Amino acid sequence: MSETLILSARWGKPGSAKLENYRADGGYQALDKALGMEPVAVVEEVKKSNLRGRGGAGFATGLKWTFLPKDIRPRYLTVNADESEPGTFKDRYIMEHDPHMLLEGIAITCLALDIHLAYIYIRGEFAKQARALEAAIAEARAAGIIGPRLLGKKDFALDVHVHRGAGAYICGEESALLESLEGKKGYPRLKPPFPAVVGLWGKPTIINNVETIANVPWIVQHGGEAFAALGVGKSGGTRLFGVSGHVNRPGVYEKPVAYNLKKLIMEDAGGVLGGRKLKAVIPGGSSAPVLAAHEIDISMEFDAVKAAGSMSGSGGVIVFDESACMVRALARLARFYAEESCGQCTPCREGTNWMEGMLHRIEAGHAGAADVARLEQVANSIAGNTICALGDAAAMPVQSFLKKFKPEFLAHCELRRCPCGDTAWGLTQEPRDAVAGPMRYAR
Amino acid sequence: MTNHAGGVEGLPREKVEQFDRELSRILDRYPPDRKASAMIPALRLGQTLFGYVSPAVQALAAERLGTSPARAEEVATFYVMLETHPFGKxxxxxxxxxxxxxxxxxxxxxxxxxxxxxxxxxxxxxxxxxxxxxxxxxxxxxxxxxxxxxxxxxxxxxxxxxxxxxxxx
Structure with missing residues (x-):
């Protein structure tokens, strides 16, 4: 079976971000087709496609769309381009190399859901990607694709704007994103009500990840069933998997949703660095529970990874070879969550700092076995006790690292130092040749 | 328009005018009754023009967006890309x-x-x-x-x- 590439096919082609080239490659034909369809028929195709949210939660996109109350207007669309979960680096390539594909997905989604104003909330650190999106929006507006009439054919006004964040992981959480877009600090909201009912400025709002929306033109063009056929069960299509860490060829690989994780690492990403043995894999962004080397012969499909005790999440796969220190890695992850906790809920605000401090002491050899036990206790006290998922996201790595690699933690306590010392991040710490879809980045 | 206490008087007038010109383009992206949504871009603009997001810059942004200086401060101190103190070139x-x-x-x-x-x-x-x-x-x-x-x-x-x-x- 030849591989179907939905999202990455055009990356790296000269001028791939330009409107004329997008159109020459068949761009905006799906929007044209959607203009001839009933809005409910478009939603129906997306439901049939089994498209699930690519931001991390894997929620059924078509189902989410049906949560909009029937009779409340205006409604808004917000595209989540806040890609900030450690190990996740996929949406940036869509925005940089095929921004019109995203824009076409936005236009079709808005047409289907009777939405006339959409925002792309992009993390502040993505300057290049924000410029690419702004240029694409300006081109589409000048060409009459968006604006007062869609594709210059239908009286359907649509405005699309880029809203740049300013450095806060929490703003990738959808209700914090809305707060931020309203000009406030990113404090997550209590749910319910969910954003589809009470969202931006109190109005019904659909929030979808960049990759999710970028699939919509293909689904409309080729039909929901064709998309579903690329996957298995309740998951359709392809996904952008990002592989980073101790592999020979890190990068973004577009593969069917149910692709095998071991194959992705050992074949596509070129296997483990320096011919060393694999130690561990975080399969879906830093929040996903870690898998030991013997646990990775699994499908990356959302439910399959869940059955293996972890999460497919954002598709960000982080690989550790046998020379890496798992305590050092977890200490750094704990620092991330302590840094990024918004401070609203006490268990997360206090607990993430405690975990960071304890892990730092364990890594430095200044702790005992009782501290390792206490660390687990703190993680268990955060999980499930916070408004948003950041608390769980901070607890899950700690719980899973301790479950699978506890002897390493205890060895630090016994030796009174890190057994790996200067090579705690691995025996090879160099940039490597990288891949993003069809593109190659020589180091 | 009145300046907020401790507000914009200390800022160079020319740059405040430039701030206003560029802010008006930013405001095109938001509904007229939702100007406060532009707080992050307004403070980023202020940082670019005035060097960092000082209390005077916070007051300027808050006033132009029709919201309180407390709201501006809340945002200025929450996001890592907004600098509330002078920093290197x-x-x-x-x-x-x-x-x-x-x-x-x-x-x-x-x-x-x-x-x-x-x-x-x-x-x-x-x-x-x-x-x-x-x-x-x-x-x-x-x-x-x-x-x-x-x-x-x-x-x-x-x-x-x-x-x-x-x-x-």
Whole structure:
């Protein structure tokens, strides 16, 4: 079976971000087709496609769309381009190399859901990607694709704007994103009500990840069933998997949703660095529970990874070879969550700092076995006790690292130092040749 | 319009006018009754024009957006890319998160401290550089990465870092 590439096919082609080239490659034909369809028929195709949210939660996109109350207007669309979960680096390539594909997905989604104003909330650190999106929006507006009439054919006004964040992981959480877009600090909201009912400025709002929306033109063009056929069960299509860490060829690989994780690492990403043995894999962004080397012969499909005790999440796969220190890695992850906790809920605000401090002491050899036990206790006290998922996201790595690699933690306590010392991040710490879809980045 | 107490009087008038001109273009993106949504872009604009987000800049943004200075301060102090204190001419932010460090990010952080003669995060005495660690920049495949004045540089080695910093004005 030849591989179907939905999202990455055009990356790296000269001028791939330009409107004329997008159109020459068949761009905006799906929007044209959607203009001839009933809005409910478009939603129906997306439901049939089994498209699930690519931001991390894997929620059924078509189902989410049906949560909009029937009779409340205006409604808004917000595209989540806040890609900030450690190990996740996929949406940036869509925005940089095929921004019109995203824009076409936005236009079709808005047409289907009777939405006339959409925002792309992009993390502040993505300057290049924000410029690419702004240029694409300006081109589409000048060409009459968006604006007062869609594709210059239908009286359907649509405005699309880029809203740049300013450095806060929490703003990738959808209700914090809305707060931020309203000009406030990113404090997550209590749910319910969910954003589809009470969202931006109190109005019904659909929030979808960049990759999710970028699939919509293909689904409309080729039909929901064709998309579903690329996957298995309740998951359709392809996904952008990002592989980073101790592999020979890190990068973004577009593969069917149910692709095998071991194959992705050992074949596509070129296997483990320096011919060393694999130690561990975080399969879906830093929040996903870690898998030991013997646990990775699994499908990356959302439910399959869940059955293996972890999460497919954002598709960000982080690989550790046998020379890496798992305590050092977890200490750094704990620092991330302590840094990024918004401070609203006490268990997360206090607990993430405690975990960071304890892990730092364990890594430095200044702790005992009782501290390792206490660390687990703190993680268990955060999980499930916070408004948003950041608390769980901070607890899950700690719980899973301790479950699978506890002897390493205890060895630090016994030796009174890190057994790996200067090579705690691995025996090879160099940039490597990288891949993003069809593109190659020589180091 | 009245200035908020302790507000915009201290800011150079020419730059305030420029702020107003550029802010009006930013405001085109939001419904007229939702101006406060422009707080992040307004403060970023203020940082670009006035150097950092001082209380006067916060007051200016709050007034122009029809909201309270407390709201501006809440935003200015929450987001890491908004600076509430003066910083170096060039801001260097090195990603030391997990994927970058598995490819040398932690060593690069050490190299930059050595190069700029700093022990940890901080500014050089001549005010030319401010150095700090960054959380994941989303460059995990092309690690290690850093931001210099908000532009991303990837697959870094000490040699590349020398070139990039050497090329700055």
């Amino acid at each position: 060039h801001l260097v932010e090195v990603c030391t998160s997990v994927s970058c460090s598995l490819s040398g990010g932690d060593r690069l952080w050490g190299y930059l401290q050595q190069k700029l003669a700093l022990a940890g995060a901080g500014s050089t005495p001549d005010g030319r550089f401010t150095l700090r660690e960054a959380e994941c920049l989303g460059s995990c495949g092309t690690a290690p990465a850093m931001l210099v004045d908000e532009e991303m540089y990837e697959q870094l080695t000490p040699q590349k870092v020398d070139q990039i910093l050497g090329g700055l004005k």
